[in-house]
Amino acid sequence: MNPFLLGASAPVLSKIPISTGVATALVALLMLTHIQFAAFQQGGYLILAVSDFMGWKRKDERHNRFAHGLLICLGATFAFGSALAIFAVMILFLGLWSVFWDTIFRVLFWPMFVEAISFVGEIICLYTLYSQWQRLGGVRGLRVGLELLLFVNAQIQMFCIDVMASYMLTPRPSSDLALDIFNPTMIPLEIHRFVGNIAFAGAMIALVGGVRILWSKGSTSRAYADWMGHYGLVWAIGFTIAQPLVGWEYAKEIQLHAYASWYSMMLGGLSVAFLFQVFLLGAIFTVGIYYLWRRVRAGGVRAPALAVCTGISLAAWLLISTPSSLAWSYEDVFAANANVPIWQGGLLIPWGEMIPFKLVALIAFTGVAIVAITVYLKHLSRGHLTWGSAGRGQAVALIVVGVAVSLIMALMGYIREDSRSPFLITDQMLINQQQNFTPPSSPGPDLNGPGSGVGVVLPFGPPLP
């Protein structure tokens, strides 16, 4: 923590006459939009560097063309996405959330300072590449190096933003900057987003590829769109594979260190949104693996292993999408005194429980996706795929994956931010920016406590006090 800032007196902050609800809606709308662009940048830079490197080393014209197109796209989306971020900081945070901004700035001055510096680094690298692409083609190693530097800059920014986001959820009561930075959910969030952003960028590329397959007229453009869709999807599925595991561990840390938020997500008012999130995750895996299977089939190869993978993924999707009760939350189940299975007249659906059913589904997604992507790459390396032969079904599958990934990205942001309610910073600041308050009572009934008689198996074992 910066001692100078700590010692400084707080500026006089006057509130703008706008309701907290409107301010929340404004910041949510803006930030969720910004996240879509920022995630694309974060993941896109790595895909850019890898594509350009492959085009260089393998003398592959498709990769060369793709890398240039991606760079132009990244330049344009950066302009818009960063404008949103600047607008958010200048207008929303300083104007509507000034007390919060002042507080967070005092605690996390250095991460935010580093982020600002790396933002400048990103601008320099990106626009050097943007304006000098052809000229840098003569020094290809330098160009790829700049792309990697761009990626590193973006990762530094993401790290700093993750510090802030994780701190808001699980702040450490300390004056030690290291403890503030590496708070309990920092690394899980960082890995979750690192992987997720690359998958997101891949899914957006797949989406564009799918749309272009449907729109393309000539065989050349169709072949390129087909390849582009496949290329994006391999990135998307390849990196989504890690998400069940990383997400699980992230949720576990939230349970251990911000139990109220965890309760809200898993059993409280946000549990339906969380259920929709795992439904989307199932859609990404199932439709993605279905694409891999049909894409190989379009090349004239049967690929029964991929068919089996699609079937298992479909079963896991059904399993993970099953609600654990026929109510909005567990509190409603208790309120209705219906905490018995549906066949006994209650509202509970036992096979919708997290353990073991949803856990089994998550393991199944991970396993079949690894097998599917491996089998698919094997067919690719054996030359079984011919570009341009993808049909409408595969194009639609690419679009579905892209839309599902975009939705899940927005939904995850909404769930994480809303789970802290009524806090803006857990246990430190209320959503109306009030800092001196009586802590609200712990949420929800004591599900595993003595005498509750519920017998519900919680997702991660008994709740902590």
Added chain:
Amino acid sequence: MKEASTAPQRSRLAATLTRPVAGLLATTYRWVDERLGVSDLTHQLLYEAVPRRGAWAYSLGSATLIIIVLQIVTGMFLLWTYVPSTTEAWESLNYIEHHDEFAAIVRGMHLWGAYVLFVVIGLHMIRTFVSGSYKKPRELNWIVGVVLFLLVLGLGITGAMLPWDQAAYWTATVVTHVVDYIPFLGNWVQEILRGGPQMGPETLTRFFAIHIWLLPALLVPLIGLHLVLLRRHGEHGSWVNYEGVEVESEQHRAERMAHAESPYPALPSDPGYAVPVDLDQFFPSQVFKDAVLSFGLVILIFVMAVVVGAPLERAANPAALNYVPTPEWFFLPLDQILVQFPQAWMIPVGVFVIPGIGTTLLMLVPFLDRTPDREPWRRPEVMAPALFAVLFLIFEALLAVNRLFNL
């Protein structure tokens, strides 16, 4: 002209002065050589063909060997002072740390040598895996290598228990507690390791015996076998050493094979398994690279031993129930996997089933990947799962660090 005339004079002078000693040495050497065949052995060991390209990466194997030798030597030195008893183990190390600077550095080198060994052996395995060097006829050598890696892990965990400080005691407690989850045999294995139902003096004695006798007794012959197999089949090296063999003409191939140097076979069953396109001699070029890397690592180990040293916590206190044991860094992924399994009946899955499947698959790699292709891009069936496995281990380690940091 002047230089040319003085050089033989100098040489004659040197010969005159050194003749008595040189003559004696030469006679002695001839006597020994006639009986032991030292010249032949030296020639056999040093003069052998190796692939030219990627030779720095091959040095990882030699560096592994050198660090293992360093571990044996520093371990021997430690045995001069260390007392393997629960009452004196900590005292003896505490004495080293405060009263014997040389032994403290040796202890530091033993610890940092182990850390560096894990990194180097890991990189060596990755190099072998990525280059497909385990392929026919080198499958057995890969399996021996995997077993060696497991033995080194075993040496790491048993060595961590020997100081009998708080960290060592509670690590031993956790490790011997975890084996209790082995279905049917857990209790029996636990009692064997602990020397009884509870932790006690016998526990330390047993881990000491495993660390200095059992595991080295397995390690040393297996290293010998690893080297013998390496010499038998020759260094496979990187796939780049075989670039072009698929498209070369029969005549060119026959010519190359005719000039194949030992140990590469002159009549290969498949061009991909045969002699590399471009060869070099093991001595001096490869030996030089091996020496540079190994020397650099030994210096690094020495510097870390002097600057950082080896930690020694307070003496083991079984009553200190608030002590939170943290695993050695190379066991962080396993520790993190363990905590992800929320119910007791699932713990064997995390501790035994998942690592067991992973280890079995690692051993079976040469039999799962049997095509002659060695370029990574053309072997996605092993490269893709391996990449996921490595990322999984890295993520688990990072998450474990974050969890332990926030305890």
